[in-house]
Amino acid sequence: MWRMSEITGYQPVVMAWAGVLCWLALALLAIPLRIHKRWLLVGFPLAALVGLWMIAVGVTGLLLPASAQIVPVGFPGLPVHLRLDALSGFFLLLLGMSAFGVSVYARGYFQHMEIGELARLAIWYPVFLAAMALVLLANDAYAFMVAWELMALSSYFLVVSDYRVEEIRKAGFLYLLMAHIGAVALLLCFGVLQGNGHAGDAAFTFSAMRHGVLTPTQASLAFLFALIGFGAKAGLVPLHVWLPEAHPAAPSPVSALMSGVMLKMALYGLLRIGFDLLSVRQEWWGVLVLVLGLMTALYGVIFAAVQSDIKRLLAWSSIENVGLIFTGLGLAIIFSVEGKGGLAALALTAVLYHALNHALFKSLLFVGTGSVLHASGTRLMSGLGGLMRKMPWTGWLMLLGVLAIAGLPPLNGFVSEWLLLQAFLFTPGLNLHYLNMMLPVATASIALVIALAAYVMVKFYGVIFLGQPRNPALKHAHETGMWQRMGMLWLASACVLLGLLPSAVIVLISPAVQQLAGRVLTNDGGWLVLAPMDAARASYAPLPFWLAILAVLLLVYGLVRFRYTDRLRRSAAWQCGFPAVTARMQDSAEGFGQPIQHIFSSFMQVERQFPQPQDRTPHYASASIDQWWHFLYLPIVAAVNWLSRQAARLQHGRIQWYLTYSFITLLVLLVFVQ
Amino acid sequence: MSGGVVLQGLQTVLAVLAAPLLTGWTNQCRARLQGRRPPSLWQSYRVLHKLFHKETVLAEEASPLFQATPYVVFSCMVLAAGIVPMLANDLPFSPVADVIALVGVFALARVFLALAAMDVGTAFGTLGARREMLVAFLAEPALLMVFFTVSLISHSTQLPLMVHVLAHQKFAIYPSLAFAGVAFWMVSVAENARIPVDNPTTHLELTMIHEAMILEYSGRYLALIEWSVALKLFVYAALGIALFVPWGIAPVGEEAALPLALLALVAKMAIGGLVLAVLETLNAKMRLFRVPEFLGTAFLLAVLGMLIHFLLES
Numbered sequence: 004m005w006r007m008s009e010i011t012g013y014q015p016v017v018m019a020w021a022g023v024l025c026w027l028a029l030a031l032l033a034i035p036l037r038i039h040k041r042w043l044l045v046g047f048p049l050a051a052l053v054g055l056w057m058i059a060v061g062v063t064g065l066l067l068p069a070s071a072q073i074v075p076v077g078f079p080g081l082p083v084h085l086r087l088d089a090l091s092g093f094f095l096l097l098l099g100m101s102a103f104g105v106s107v108y109a110r111g112y113f114q115h116m117e118i119g120e121l122a123r124l125a126i127w128y129p130v131f132l133a134a135m136a137l138v139l140l141a142n143d144a145y146a147f148m149v150a151w152e153l154m155a156l157s158s159y160f161l162v163v164s165d166y167r168v169e170e171i172r173k174a175g176f177l178y179l180l181m182a183h184i185g186a187v188a189l190l191l192c193f194g195v196l197q198g199n200g201h202a203g204d205a206a207f208t209f210s211a212m213r214h215g216v217l218t219p220t221q222a223s224l225a226f227l228f229a230l231i232g233f234g235a236k237a238g239l240v241p242l243h244v245w246l247p248e249a250h251p252a253a254p255s256p257v258s259a260l261m262s263g264v265m266l267k268m269a270l271y272g273l274l275r276i277g278f279d280l281l282s283v284r285q286e287w288w289g290v291l292v293l294v295l296g297l298m299t300a301l302y303g304v305i306f307a308a309v310q311s312d313i314k315r316l317l318a319w320s321s322i323e324n325v326g327l328i329f330t331g332l333g334l335a336i337i338f339s340v341e342g343k344g345g346l347a348a349l350a351l352t353a354v355l356y357h358a359l360n361h362a363l364f365k366s367l368l369f370v371g372t373g374s375v376l377h378a379s380g381t382r383l384m385s386g387l388g389g390l391m392r393k394m395p396w397t398g399w400l401m402l403l404g405v406l407a408i409a410g411l412p413p414l415n416g417f418v419s420e421w422l423l424l425q426a427f428l429f430t431p432g433l434n435l436h437y438l439n440m441m442l443p444v445a446t447a448s449i450a451l452v453i454a455l456a457a458y459v460m461v462k463f464y465g466v467i468f469l470g471q472p473r474n475p476a477l478k479h480a481h482e483t484g485m486w487q488r489m490g491m492l493w494l495a496s497a498c499v500l501l502g503l504l505p506s507a508v509i510v511l512i513s514p515a516v517q518q519l520a521g522r523v524l525t526n527d528g529g530w531l532v533l534a535p536m537d538a539a540r541a542s543y544a545p546l547p548f549w550l551a552i553l554a555v556l557l558l559v560y561g562l563v564r565f566r567y568t569d570r571l572r573r574s575a576a577w578q579c580g581f582p583a584v585t586a587r588m589q590d591s592a593e594g595f596g597q598p599i600q601h602i603f604s605s606f607m608q609v610e611r612q613f614p615q616p617q618d619r620t621p622h623y624a625s626a627s628i629d630q631w632w633h634f635l636y637l638p639i640v641a642a643v644n645w646l647s648r649q650a651a652r653l654q655h656g657r658i659q660w661y662l663t664y665s666f667i668t669l670l671v672l673l674v675f676v677q
Numbered sequence: 678m679s680g681g682v683v684l685q686g687l688q689t690v691l692a693v694l695a696a697p698l699l700t701g702w703t704n705q706c707r708a709r710l711q712g713r714r715p716p717s718l719w720q721s722y723r724v725l726h727k728l729f730h731k732e733t734v735l736a737e738e739a740s741p742l743f744q745a746t747p748y749v750v751f752s753c754m755v756l757a758a759g760i761v762p763m764l765a766n767d768l769p770f771s772p773v774a775d776v777i778a779l780v781g782v783f784a785l786a787r788v789f790l791a792l793a794a795m796d797v798g799t800a801f802g803t804l805g806a807r808r809e810m811l812v813a814f815l816a817e818p819a820l821l822m823v824f825f826t827v828s829l830i831s832h833s834t835q836l837p838l839m840v841h842v843l844a845h846q847k848f849a850i851y852p853s854l855a856f857a858g859v860a861f862w863m864v865s866v867a868e869n870a871r872i873p874v875d876n877p878t879t880h881l882e883l884t885m886i887h888e889a890m891i892l893e894y895s896g897r898y899l900a901l902i903e904w905s906v907a908l909k910l911f912v913y914a915a916l917g918i919a920l921f922v923p924w925g926i927a928p929v930g931e932e933a934a935l936p937l938a939l940l941a942l943v944a945k946m947a948i949g950g951l952v953l954a955v956l957e958t959l960n961a962k963m964r965l966f967r968v969p970e971f972l973g974t975a976f977l978l979a980v981l982g983m984l985i986h987f988l989l990e991s
Contacts, residue, residue, distance in 0.1 A: 389798065391740045402742070411788060412774075412781040421777055424821075428828060443983040446825060447976070450818035457784055457817075458810045461791045465806060470798030471738060532772055541834040544773045551759065551773070555752040563897050567729040576736035576797045576893060579882075589795075590803035598811045602969050 014070040016087035018060045019095060019140055025053045026133035030126050037122035044114055046125050050132060051106035057099030057136065064092020065514045071142060071210075077149075084208050086142035089514035090279070093355060094139050094271045101263045101362045102132055104493040108370045109256040111486025115377065116254075123164045124254065131157040131260065138268050143208040144193035151189065151272075155182040158265060161257040162249050171252040178249035181242065185235030189272075192228035195221055196280055212280045222281050226288050229276040230295075237269035238322045239329060240299040241631045246322055247306070251314030251382070255373025258314060262321040263366035267358050270328060277336065278519040286340045286435060293333030297448050300326025304455040305606055308462065308599040309627040311384050311592035313372045316463055317365065320408065323452060324361045328354055330449065331423050335520070341434055344522035349535050350426040351516050352509060352524045357419035359512075360407065360501060364416060367404040367494035368463075371397055374483035374491075375467060379474070384466045384592035386477075391468040393480040396488050398468045403495040407502065409460040410453045413545040413552075415501035418508075418533070420453055425541050455599075462595045471586035503545050505533040593625050600627060608633070680932070685759065685768040692758035696911035697721035697904065699950055706954035721907060725900050733896030736797040746793035747894065747901035753786035754908040760836065763915045764938045765927040767837040775834040776824040779916075780817060783868070786905070787813050794890035801882065805889025808965065812874060812886065815972035816867045819860055822979030826857040827920050829986050836919060844923040852989060856982030858921045863975035865913045867968070869906075872957040874968055877906075884962055914949045918942070 029046050036042040069088035076083055087095070109128070113121055134157055137150035159182070163175035197206045198215035205211050217225065231242070238246035250258050277284065303322030310316035331354040338347035374397045375390060376382055391398035407414035427446040433439050472478065483491075501508055506526050513523040527542075528534030534542035563569075578584045600609060607627040614621030653664070701721040708715035717723075735744070759770045760779055774782065791806040828834045830851060831842035867874040870887035879885055880892075891902050919926065925941030927934035963971065 389738070391742065391796075392738070406785070406788070409784075409788060410781070411785045412778055417778075417781055421781075424777055425834070428825060428834060439987055440984065443822075443825075443980060443987065446983075447818060447822055447980050450821040451814070451976075454784075454814040454817035457788055458814045461788055461795075461806065461810050465792055465795035465803070469740070469742070469792060469795040470803065528772070534772075538772065539833055539835065539838055541775050541777075542772045543775060543778050547770075547773045548756070548778070551756050551770070552749075552752045555755045556748050559751055559755075559901070560748055563729070563901070567897055568732065570732040570896075572732055572734050573737050574734050576738065576799050578799070579801065584799065586798060588800040589798050590800075590807055595803065595807050598807065598966075601966065 013063070013067075014072065015060050015064040015067055015092065016070040016072045016085050016140065019057065019064070019087050019091075019136065020072065020074065020085055022053050022057050022060060023133045023136045023140070025056075026050060026129040026136070029053075029129040030133070033122065033125040033129075037126070038118065040114075040118055040121060043118075043121055043125040044110055046129065047106050047110035047113065050129050051103045051110070054099045054102035054106055054132070057095050057102065059099075060087075061092045061094075061096030061099055062511070064095060065089050065511060066092075077145075081145060083146040084142035084210075085140045085146070086209070087140060089518045090271070090274060091139040093359075093512055093515040094267060095136065097267055097359050097362045098132070098135055098139070098264050100359075100497060101260065101366045101494070104363075104490045104497070105256045105259045105263070105366050105370060106132075106490075107493065108259075108373070108487050108490025111484040111490070112256055112370070112373050112377070113254075114484075120164050124161065124257075127157045127160045127164075128257070131161060131257075135264060135268055139271060142210070144196070144212075145207050147209075147272075148186070148190065148193070152186060154265065154268065155179070155186065158253075158257070158261055162253040162261075164254060164257075174245075174248035174252040177245045181235050181245040185232045185242075187232075188228045188235070189232035192225050192232055192276065195225040195228065196276070209275075209280060213282070217281070219283075219285065222283060223285060223288070226277060226281060226284075229273055230288075230292065233269040233273045233276075234295070236272075237266050237325045237329070238299070238303075239295055239325065240302050240322070241635050243299065243303070243322050244629060244631060244636060247310075247315050247318040247629075250318040250321065251312060255314075255370055255376060258317075259366040259369035259373075262318065262369055263362040266321060266325055267362055270325075270332070270354070270358055273332065274519060277332075278339075284336050284340050286337055289333045289336030289338075289340060290438065290441075291333070292329055292336060293445065296326045296329030296331075296333055297445055298326070299323070300330060300452045301448055302326070302606070304452050304459060305599060305603045306627065306629065307459045308455060309593075309596040309607070311596070312382050313375065313384060313387070313463065313467060314369070314382055316459065317368055317372065320456070320459060321361075321365055323456060324357070324365070324408075327420070327423065327449070327452065328357050328361070330445070331357065331426065334426055337433065337438065339520060344520055345525070345536060346426065346429055347520040348516050348522040348524040349422065349429065351520050352512065352535075353419055353422035353426055355512050355515060356422060356501075356505075356508065357416075359508075360415040360419050360498070363494050363497045363501065364404045364407040367491055367498065368401065368408065370487070370491060370494070371401040371404065374487055377483070378480040379477055381474070384473075386474040387467045387472075388470045388474075388586060388589065389468070389472040389477065390480060393477070394468075394482045397483050397491070400488075400491045400495045401468065402464065403498055405460045405464045407498045409457040411457070412543075413502050413549040415498050418502055418505045418543070418545070420449075421543055422535065424449065425535055429536070429540075458599070462592065466590070466592050466595060470589045473586050473589070473591075503549060505543075505545060506530045509533070593623070597625075600625070606630065681769045684765050685770050688764050688768065689755065689759045692763060692911055692915070693755060693904075693908060696758075696908040697725060699911050699914065699946055700907040702947065703910075703950040703954050706951050707957055710954055710958040721903075725904055728895075728900035728903065729897050731896045733898060735895075736893050738797050739893070740796055742789075743793045743796040743893075744898070746789045747898040747905075749789045750786045751901045751905045751908075753782050753789075754905045754912065757782050757912045758908060758915075761912055761915045762836055762840050762919050762926055763942055764935060765929075766840050767929040771835065771837050776828065776836060776839075777821065777834055779836075780821055780824070783909075784813070784817060786909075790890055790902075794893075797893045799893065801889045801892050804882075805886055805892070808886040809890055811965075812867050812968060812972065815969055815976065816864045819972060819976040819979050820864045820868070822976065822983060823857045823861045823864065823920075826853050826979060826982040826986055829983065830854070830990070840919050840923045840926055841928070843920065844926065851986075853982040853986040854921065856978045856985065858917075860975040860979040860982065861917055861920070863971065863978075865917065866953075866956075867972055867975075869910045869913055871953065873960045873963045874971065876962050879962075884965075911946075914946055915942075917949070918945050 071086040134154035141147035307319035335350035527538040532544040705715040794806040
């Protein structure tokens with residue numbers, strides 16, 4: 004591969020840049036075509052093709068040495084530095100895999116939109132994809148911030164594409180606000196990273212920052228700013244409040260990209276700054292990230308369990324997964340500071356693997372809810388149920404996604420969670436003793452989060468797809484179209500493949516791990532068996548595992564069918580001797596989440612609405628409110644209001660007062676000049 | 678190698694065939710303790726035989742998922758039986774899954790069963806599924822923590838190595854193992870739907886968990902589920918034996934030790950079934966929202982075991 008690139012001059016970064024330009028061109032073409040529905044729809048399969056292209060470029064980026072390029076766009080004298088190394092290559096692969104499936108799906112899903120909204124989507128959708136790719140390619144702070152802002156703005160416009168709904172506008176505003184608080188933190192971070200300006204004009208490039216010399220305090224400051232900036236984007240508690248509002252507000256394919264891919268851009272950024280631009284790390288950073296990650300994971304999964312809106316449930320579940328990813332990242336930082344390169348490689352492999360898995364199954368689940376939404380017209384679980392029989396394609400493909408995200412073998416979610424738990428189990432013997440004591444508790448929390456995720460997913464799938472329809476109108480629900488099925492099929496098969504061939508995936512992502520940790524995760528088990536570091540310690544072989552289950556299943560099926568009777572009679576379900584059983588007697592979403600609400604009631608504020616005895620149609624509702632609003636955000640709002648009221652005291656609207664202010668200002672300035 | 682494969686097959690088939698016997702034995706012990714005339718030891722087999730021959734009645738709304746679930750659950754349990762060392766250690770199938778994957782197998786079976794329970798859409802089905810998942814999300818982390826405590830002692834999550842280390846160590850007392858053992862007992866009780874968490878013999882709507890989930894099953898489907906329940910109890914018993922009283926399991930390549938291993942297994946299983954019956958007779962089923970406290974205790978015990986390992990044993 005080395006040789007080939009030298010001879011042919013193939014540079015992955017140029018190819019990636021070409022992909023970005025293609026996406027941008029699709030957006031530009033959509034502007035003049037904005038009244039031709041048919042042409043606008045062509046844009047989505049084309050965007051999917053570019054996604055496929057990005058997969059190829061990402062893989063070559065992983066395999067080939069890093070390539071850099073300077074592109075003279077933007078202000079004169081301020082060219083854009085681009086670079087594609089293994090880390091960017093991995094995330095480009097993630098972006099491409101998710102973007103392909105989602106864009107194919109979007110072609111079918113968006114065709115029912117009215118033309119105005121479709122035009123807005125067709126313009127901003129490719130810009131969003133291009134911006135994310137550009138974030139990965141940027142090799143200087145300026146290009147990075149431009150790409151980062153472009154990503155935030157394009158996704159904002161996608162979120163508010165249905166701007167007539169007030170909630171959506173509100174969610175969009177909150178999103179924009181939080182995105183910019185994060186962006187300010189990132190600007191400060193890059194400011195610190197520039198160091199003392201030794202590098203002169205080029206100080207804003209990443210290559211200058213890599214060689215910059217920072218004092219430990221400066222490095223910590225830079226890392227903290229990065230953690231705030233990227234944490235706000237990733238939905239790290241307590242900067243998560245926008246996520247359950249904004250992600251569900253967007254059209255489903257956009258939600259899929261935001262949850263599946265955009266959150267990973269924040270992970271990319273933190274990896275880039277924490278492991279690449281900052282050459283030295285400190286152990287307490289790792290502890291901080293670990294604790295924040297655990298808090299986020301636990302908080303996210305508990306709130307996911309009590310949601311009754313399908314997309315909000317998935318958004319909270321994204322927060323949980325981000326928490327798991329950051330937990331692994333914190334562990335990786337701790338290991339790398341302690342000089343345990345092999346363990347850092349294990350933790351980072353788990354992090355990257357889980358990021359890729361989450362991109363795939365969360366995209367699958369979000370686009371699946373799009374089909375449900377389209378078929379039923381509601382996002383509320385109280386109006387769903389029994390869709391499995393009406394929408395078998397969506398139902399079965401979503402089942403794969405649900406099993407994957409619940410961390411069940413032999414699908415992909417299990418592999419990354421297994422690796423993460425292994426990283427925790429290998430831990431003992433750290434230099435910091437309090438960490439040795441803390442890690443068992445952390446391991447326990449992770450186990451709890453994973454088990455709760457299964458609860459959440461049983462609720463999600465069971466209430467939507469199984470049981471009886473809770474709304475009579477669902478009798479007319481229809482299966483989703485061909486494009487949508489193909490998109491979901493792509494994402495679901497990727498989940499299956501990543502679950503069955505972990506050894507190959509680990510080899511594929513090892514260059515990125517090598518770049519970050521300086522070591523790769525050695526697999527002791529060959530291509531069939533996944534055995535990190537030492538086969539005697541732990542191993543897992545999904546392919547034989549799956550084949551064994553399948554073989555036993557077929558054998559038992561055959562035996563039972565041919566040895567015994569295969570008589571079958573359909574009859575009404577048993578009604579407990581009660582004549583009037585209706586669909587309302589099944590658990591509602593609130594009912595299914597009630598035990599969690601009960602057990603974790605101290606985490607949340609529960610507002611219940613009880614039916615009155617006289618009600619003809621009794622209605623019970625309960626909402627669980629995020630306490631962080633009360634702890635953190637509302638006090639800030641109150642403080643800002645108070646400050647502005649104080650400032651308003653100065654404003655009287657009388658000219659003599661303003662003249663007095665000028666006079667006093669003048670006096671003060673004169674004193675200082677003296 | 679081929680000997681290993683044969684042994685592997687034998688052990689798995691033996692577990693599958695012997696599983697209803699353990700259930701029968703426990704039922705017999707319990708009946709005696711409660712002053713009833715015990716059913717025959719072979720009663721569980723007769724029930725299975727009867728169910729397999731009966732016509733299956735299926736709810737009109739049942740989807741293919743509902744029909745596939747008994748097979749999936751049964752296959753998962755057979756796989757679990759293949760992983761846990763019972764007679765001989767280090768069989769060829771054991772590298773396929775370590776203890777974490779074993780927990781995953783149980784979780785897979787459970788999720789399928791819960792989904793199938795919600796499939797028909799009766800009030801009982803969803804009630805059972807919700808309660809089962811409630812018990813599961815508390816029991817599963819506790820089970821993982823038990824395994825982690827043992828794996829810290831053996832430096833491995835592979836069952837054969839854990840068994841090897843624990844069976845062949847110089848005699849040493851591990852306080853952490855005591856905590857883990859108690860936690861494991863509590864978790865097994867919950868996971869196998871036994872008293873005091875659930876009662877396998879009741880069909881009272883206020884209390885049932887597992888039985889509520891499988892209420893819609895009949896005929897061959899019910900037979901498969903009943904068999905998997907028996908198999909699950911058997912595998913859990915074997916797991917407890919492997920982790921906490923592993924003496925007697927034949928090491929690699931020692932065929933001569935097999936008869937003794939079989940004898941030891943039968944004896945330990947018989948004692949285990951008796952203890953289970955005694956505890957089920959002495960205890961009453963607890964209220965549903967007492968279960969989180971019960972399993973929370975198990976979880977804390979397991980975490981304490983792990984902490985104690987760090988404090989005293991490392």
